[in-house]
Amino acid sequence: MTQSESASRAIALLRVASGGFLLAHGLIKVFVFTPAGTVGFFESIGFPGILAYPVMAGEVVLGLALVLGFMTRWAALAALPILIGSIIPHAGNGLLFSNPGGGWEFPVFWSLVLVVQAMLGDGAYALGDPTKRNS
Template sequence: MTQTASTSQAIALLRVTSGALLLTHGLIKLLVFTPAGTAGFFESISFPGILAYPVMAGEIGLGLALILGFMTRWAALAALPIMIGAIVPHAANGFTFSNTGGGWEYPVFWAIALAVQAMLGDGAYAIGNPLKQKV
């Protein structure tokens, strides 16, 4: 399969956008809702409060990795459980995210976008995988 320059840039746009959104959500949990408040929210939706901490760390760390294009495939795959977990509290609210409490459409779309990113790889302007041997 041949990639054009615009294809590589489109892949990078998906990567950077997904990373920026993950980073934003993680920083909101950390700085606005606070770790304790986020843990309390997780408990209020029947998740263990302790899960708030790896979710915040994952959103921040994996968001930065995606923005930089660092091990993109692995970062996108590692973010999938976070998005799948985000579907659970929204499942009973219906499809549309504008429904009260937010429906499941947005986290499902985001999970699919991350799966697509994992399949596509880095795109343009990426650090790449320094652990991968150059041939």
């Protein structure tokens, strides 16, 4: 395997892992916490409850897009506001995510992963960006 092939597969691994985690976070909000429960949680931490709906939809749709490698750069950038928003409720809990209430290290790291993914692009095994295909 060449270095280029290896890098392409590594980019794909990063894409699928971050997309899979994003998808899992969205699905748990929908099926375990329920939309009403997620709205209540958002309100309990000072966010408008209505924001829960675009967050759930974004996590599911953008997570799936990343897993599939569909418009990867745009999906990663579009997911950034969700992750940056998730830093806010953890900001006062200290750095470490093991702190009570969860610290801000994990949401910051995940935000950086999305920035890196946007810079790297699709990697191997991706559907790609349909606007850049030759007909």
